[in-house]
Amino acid sequence: METVIKTKDLTKRFGDFVAVDKITFEVHKGEIFGFLGANGAGKTTAMRMLCGLSRPTSGEAMVAGVDVYHHPEEIKKNIGYMSQKFSLYEDLTVLENIKFYAGVYGLTDKQIKDKSDELVEKLGLQKQAKVLVKSLPLGWRQKLAFSVAIVHQPKIVFLDEPTGGVDPSMRKQFWDMIYDASEMGITVFVTTHYLDEAEYCDRICIMVDGCIKALDTPFLLKQKFKVDNITEVFYQLARTAKRGD
Amino acid sequence: MSAIILDHITKTYNKKTVLAVDDISLSIETGELFGLIGPDGAGKTTLFRILTTLLLADKGTATVVGNDVVKEFHKIRGIVGYMPGRFSLYQDLTVEENLNFFATVFGTTVKENYDQIKDIYSQLEPFKTRRAGKLSGGMKQKLALCCALIHKPEVLFLDEPTTGVDVVSRREFWEMLKRLKAQGITIMVSTSYMDEATLCDRIALILGGKILSLDTPANVIKAYPEKLYAIKSPNMHGLLKDLRINDDILNCYAAGEYIHLSLKKPGKENEDLLLQHLKEKGETDLEFKETIPTVEDCFIRLLGKQDGNSN
Numbered sequence: 134m135e136t137v138i139k140t141k142d143l144t145k146r147f148g149d150f151v152a153v154d155k156i157t158f159e160v161h162k163g164e165i166f167g168f169l170g171a172n173g174a175g176k177t178t179a180m181r182m183l184c185g186l187s188r189p190t191s192g193e194a195m196v197a198g199v200d201v202y203h204h205p206e207e208i209k210k211n212i213g214y215m216s217q218k219f220s221l222y223e224d225l226t227v228l229e230n231i232k233f234y235a236g237v238y239g240l241t242d243k244q245i246k247d248k249s250d251e252l253v254e255k256l257g258l259q260k261q262a263k264v265l266v267k268s269l270p271l272g273w274r275q276k277l278a279f280s281v282a283i284v285h286q287p288k289i290v291f292l293d294e295p296t297g298g299v300d301p302s303m304r305k306q307f308w309d310m311i312y313d314a315s316e317m318g319i320t321v322f323v324t325t326h327y328l329d330e331a332e333y334c335d336r337i338c339i340m341v342d343g344c345i346k347a348l349d350t351p352f353l354l355k356q357k358f359k360v361d362n363i364t365e366v367f368y369q370l371a372r373t374a375k376r377g378d
Numbered sequence: 379m380s381a382i383i384l385d386h387i388t389k390t391y392n393k394k395t396v397l398a399v400d401d402i403s404l405s406i407e408t409g410e411l412f413g414l415i416g417p418d419g420a421g422k423t424t425l426f427r428i429l430t431t432l433l434l435a436d437k438g439t440a441t442v443v444g445n446d447v448v449k450e451f452h453k454i455r456g457i458v459g460y461m462p463g464r465f466s467l468y469q470d471l472t473v474e475e476n477l478n479f480f481a482t483v484f485g486t487t488v489k490e491n492y493d494q495i496k497d498i499y500s501q502l503e504p505f506k507t508r509r510a511g512k513l514s515g516g517m518k519q520k521l522a523l524c525c526a527l528i529h530k531p532e533v534l535f536l537d538e539p540t541t542g543v544d545v546v547s548r549r550e551f552w553e554m555l556k557r558l559k560a561q562g563i564t565i566m567v568s569t570s571y572m573d574e575a576t577l578c579d580r581i582a583l584i585l586g587g588k589i590l591s592l593d594t595p596a597n598v599i600k601a602y603p604e605k606l607y608a609i610k611s612p613n614m615h616g617l618l619k620d621l622r623i624n625d626d627i628l629n630c631y632a633a634g635e636y637i638h639l640s641l642k643k644p645g646k647e648n649e650d651l652l653l654q655h656l657k658e659k660g661e662t663d664l665e666f667k668e669t670i671p672t673v674e675d676c677f678i679r680l681l682g683k684q685d686g687n688s689n
Contacts, residue, residue: 171544173514217542271418298541298570300417301674302681305631312615326544327571329634333614351635362635364545371546 143192154343167334213282216293220278223267238285272303381564387438400587413578459526469511484529516547572674605644608636608669
């Protein structure tokens with residue numbers, strides 16, 4: 134199995150505060166990897182390091198074959214990123230957003246045109262192609278944001294709470310897109326607070342106070358903790374947190 | 379007595395081209411914990427804004443604790459607490475300063491009403507000199523709740539207070555709501571977490587500005603008309619694909635560990651037929667059982683009916 138993310142004792146300190154504390158893990162190609170933890174557990178900090186946005190204090194990390202210390206810029210070409218807070222330009226239309234991202238990621242004019250047509254059709258947004266993104270419902274925006282995050286066929290896509298506030302029906306459609314991306318060989322690294330979604334991941338990792346406290350398939354985690362759902366696993370672990378969030 | 383009454387409220391935006399709230403009538407009793415469940419764009423926030431007197435309805439009337447939202451907006455503003463969906467405290471003020479600010483605006487002091495927020499604020503106190511913008515999601519939400527409570531409101535409006543909040547903090551938050559309810563405060567809360575819906579006294583499922591269903595969570599579940607099944611296999615995504623192309627299936631979707639599905643013609647014979655069919659497709663180790671619907675199942679069913687598709 135090809136490894137696309139590999140860390141060893143990866144650590145980030147802010148002054149005395151250890152936000153991420155020696156995390157060691159691997160993620161495989163095409164895997165859907167759920168990254169869970171309470172607010173303040175260190176998920177976003179860890180993710181920022183893996184995306185080349187924040188320089189680690191110590192430890193090692195290779196992402197898509199690139200070292201995060203020495204070539205953070207190189208990483209950005211190989212990954213896609215989407216967060217709940219910012220992903221799309223609200224004052225650009227659907228089509229303009231697709232073209233903008235495709236352009237930023239260096240696709241040719243021909244590729245941009247083909248890709249735009251393809252995405253608009255795939256998302257069923259033909260009627261809304263020229264509508265400003267801000268007037269789209271959140272669920273649609275998130276599906277579009279995910280599509281543009283993988284417009285350049287990255288090796289890995291990082292999704293930071295992509296489904297926050299989205300209704301259950303749309304969340305399920307969003308997860309269909311995640312499965313499709315995974316089948317195309319794109320590795321999906323995803324955080325969520327909806328623990329039913331943890332069940333849809335190949336493996337999940339639960340962070341508590343900056344450390345990885347559990348990492349396995351949902352099935353084996355439930356078995357290990359002798360509970361019948363991931364919420365209880367999460368609850369048992371997160372309750373041990375000492376850090377005020 | 380009803381704490382909140384909406385009577386044929388309609389609201390449009392953009393020169394009447396966008397219908398946000400479509401002729402909604404409902405009443406919420408004093409001391410009730412009432413949940414608004416619906417997707418983004420359903421009209422939840424518009425309702426909150428009309429009831430908190432920040433927005434005028436096109437048609438219809440509404441009252442909060444007997445006060446008309448148009449004529450007596452001033453009275454309403456003094457007796458309600460509102461936690462908007464977007465974090466709306468002053469990011470550059472500290473925890474303490476925000477709280478003092480809101481107390482002062484409402485003509486009171488933190489000291490005078492401290493008992494109202496003590497439970498919640500005690501968890502924030504170690505961080506009282508931290509700027510609000512630097513707080514984590516869970517703490518921001520606790521502070522926002524304190525600021526909405528500091529003037530001892532009779533009615534509390536909470537617009538998606540737990541979006542982006544982890545499950546541990548969400549449980550704590552709902553424990554707090556229970557305690558506030560026990561004090562007799564009326565609470566109207568919206569959420570996209572279906573597990574929270576079951577913690578409300580009554581819920582309204584809202585979509586496209588209309589109420590699709592309004593009852594206690596137990597009755598909403600009881601009204602689910604079809605037999606619902608849960609199925610799982612070691613290859614869940616493949617299984618879902620197989621189910622989607624099966625003509626005997628009315629509806630199917632992932633639901634955590636299982637896939638939930640309903641059959642066009644339920645019954646033992648068709649259940650066996652489905653399992654047989656799936657085995658032919660190469661599915662092994664299938665677990666299949668009848669299951670009790672959740673609020674999420676009810677909601678998805680209503681959404682599907684609205685979209686005119688069953689998937």
